[in-house]
Amino acid sequence: MVPTPAGKRPAGPFTPLDFQLVLLRRMADHNPGRVEDARRELGASPADMREANRRWQAMLRSPRSRSAASRYRSVLGEPESSVPRRIGDLECEARQWRLPLWPDLRFEVLVADRGVVWNEWLVRAPGAAGPDLRTLDDLTPWSCTVDETARAFAPARPLQGSAPTLWGLAFTAPDARGRRHEAVAEFAWGLLQRTAVGDR
Known part of the structure; x- marks a missing residue:
């Protein structure tokens, strides 16, 4: 051997x-x-x-690769939850898995018709308390997800990422003293990684 x-x-x-x-x-x-x-x-x-x-x-x-939806089920097992969801005109199934590294989050895959994966990212777990996002100081790495940031600092403008699993949001938000700034938040797999701040 x-x-x-x-x-x-x-x-x-x-x-x-x-x-x-x-x-x-x-x-x-x-x-x-x-x-x-x-x-x-x-x-x-x-x-x-x-x-x-x-x-x-x-x-x-791999040319023999299974579908993305099947691949996630093969790797992660049966989802913890699987519920229908409608996003605009898109009807899909939201499948979520628990990952030990992020107990308050779930890895979510949105599966559309014919098993096509429309999105794949980390989201807040059902029932878990999300962060209180009021100022730029609250935007610390790994503290929040794309949708939480977009809701807290609406209206936020989505930005194209440099890879399929990277996202960006552009928005205006106050600092701890109330001064407002233009900001860009960067996310990997839906989880905040860093925030760049400019003056307004």
Whole structure:
């Protein structure tokens, strides 16, 4: 039997742990220190994170890849909840999964007709108290989701992200002294990563 190289887990099923590492990998460019702490909390090494991301990308690009909706069910298991939802003219099914790293959030996938995934991101868990967002100082990394920020500082204008799992919002909000600023919030997988502030 060939020994497994140190620090590298043998290949096996892609698990919820691996998926959390994929989410963290996208967030690492924004908050490397926070991601490092989360990775250690999961008991994973940097090599584990790189390997999880490599395998996830390979699944996405495989010509024999299953549908996105089937892929999430295969990786995360049966959803904790699955309810119909209507967004404008779009009728879809909102499927949510619990992830240990973010107990007050759920990973939500919106599945439209024929199993097409319309959106995939982190949202506040049903019944969980959301943040009290009043000023720019309240917008700390990982504190809130896209929809929570958009509601708190309406009207917010969505911005195109540099990757499918990145979003942005442009809005005006006060600082702690009441002075209003133009701001842009950046999100990865629906979770706030950083906020850039300018003067108005």
